[in-house]
Amino acid sequence: xxxxxxxxxxxxxxxxxxxxxxxxxxxxxxxxxxxxxxxxxxxxxxxxxxxxxxxxxxxxxxxxxxxxxxxxxxxxxxxxxxxxxxxxxxxxxxxxxxxxxxxxxxxxxxxxxxxxxxxxxxxxxxxxxxxxxxxxxxxxxxxxxxxxxxxxxxxxxxxxxxxxxxxxxxxxxxxxxxxxxxxxxxxxxxxxxxxxxxxxxxxxxxxxxxxxxxxxxxxxxxxxxxxxxxxxxxxxxxxxxxxxxxxxxxxxxxx
Numbered sequence: 001x002x003x004x005x006x007x008x009x010x011x012x013x014x015x016x017x018x019x020x021x022x023x024x025x026x027x028x029x030x031x032x033x034x035x036x037x038x039x040x041x042x043x044x045x046x047x048x049x050x051x052x053x054x055x056x057x058x059x060x061x062x063x064x065x066x067x068x069x070x071x072x073x074x075x076x077x078x079x080x081x082x083x084x085x086x087x088x089x090x091x092x093x094x095x096x097x098x099x100x101x102x103x104x105x106x107x108x109x110x111x112x113x114x115x116x117x118x119x120x121x122x123x124x125x126x127x128x129x130x131x132x133x134x135x136x137x138x139x140x141x142x143x144x145x146x147x148x149x150x151x152x153x154x155x156x157x158x159x160x161x162x163x164x165x166x167x168x169x170x171x172x173x174x175x176x177x178x179x180x181x182x183x184x185x186x187x188x189x190x191x192x193x194x195x196x197x198x199x200x201x202x203x204x205x206x207x208x209x210x211x212x213x214x215x216x217x218x219x220x221x222x223x224x225x226x227x228x229x230x231x232x233x234x235x236x237x238x239x240x241x242x243x244x245x246x247x248x249x250x251x252x253x254x255x
Contacts, residue, residue: 013036014035016134019036027202027221027225028220028222028226032217033214033216033218039127039131042123047122051122051125051188052189054115055189058072058074058157058159060072061073064105066104068166070160070166070169071169073157074113074116075115075154075157076154076155077152078129079150079153081151082149085130085133087153094111095111095154100179101173101176104172105172115155128184128186128249129155133153135220136184136251139222140253148253148254151253152252152253153249153251155249156246158245159243159245159246161242161243162242163235163241164235164238167232167234168233168234169232169233170231170232175199175228175229177228178250181252182220183219183250184219184220184249185213185219185249186217186218186219186246187245187246189243189244189245190214191243192236192243194233194234196231197210197211197230200228202225202227203226
């Protein structure tokens, strides 16, 4: 799936401060890829293709309590001192969520194959994680409380598939929070999909916005202020498989 670099003359690219202001006000923001051209234009077509092709080598998620075989993934963990670029990868670390945040698959350590070194070391990966961290650092600088030391960062490559006999569930745990501070989301590929609509809810579970995210759109979420969920996917053409690839990066403040 190609990343669209063309920008409409009617859309003025947003600054990091403008994105931050919206996240602080609303608790979330979804930017079209041509609203953040300063980021997108620094990723060449070759770099994007190499990055997105890595979603073709994910492993089946064997921790699904619903016994679903529709989700594939890889995982990586990092830490970074706040307001710095001193990011360090942590190896041999499981993904863990309590059942408070994940009623389906919570309260167990989930060990996934790590994201490939060539992807972690790529220009695209570095630009994306740096961009997300800049936004969330700006959000935190605007907060009065500053009693934390580092970001605990988890990066997830997800592929959800569907076919005529099986729905794909991007968020099988339903409407939820991730139990982190902030979430950054980027659709990598969407193929033959009906559904897959992202909905944001306030803390009373009132829907605020429903968005059909396109490849290259960027979502920024303050996990303390909103819930999120994604509807199931089905194939438009029942003779072909549906594919929904996503990059999700979570940032948690730790002491």
